Structures are given as C-alpha cells and as structure tokens.
Amino acid sequence: MSNKTKIISKNIPICPDCKEPLDVTAVSLEVGDVVECRVCGTEVEVVSLNPVKLKIIEEEK
Numbered sequence: 001m002s003n004k005t006k007i008i009s010k011n012i013p014i015c016p017d018c019k020e021p022l023d024v025t026a027v028s029l030e031v032g033d034v035v036e037c038r039v040c041g042t043e044v045e046v047v048s049l050n051p052v053k054l055k056i057i058e059e060e061k
C-alpha cells in the first residue's frame, strides 16, 4: 500500500440542496461567506472551513 490515496477531499464545497459542486474553488472561502449555487440558485453560508460546512440561507417570507 502506497500513500497515494485518491485526493478527493479537496475541500470543494457542495451545494447542500442539489449536491452540485459550488463554483468557488478559485476564491478563498472564509467563514461567514455567502455563496450562491449557480445550478439551483440556493444561497449558502460558510459555517466551517475544515471540513467545509455550509448552511442553506432561507429567505424569510
């Protein structure tokens, strides 16, 4: 067994709604950042970075 395991945990945040990867890998995330999913439009807030945890922001009606 070598140490070359697949690197799948690249800290790429995934939309908690549609499970698509969020297009935010080019920017450095910070806790409190709000990211909008370009697939479903859901806005999520970064609540943790390592691992990345996201919270769906629900608009009050």
Ligand SMILES: [Zn+2]
Binding pocket: 015, 016, 017, 018, 019, 020, 037, 038, 039, 040, 041, 042
């Ligand atoms: Zn989405």
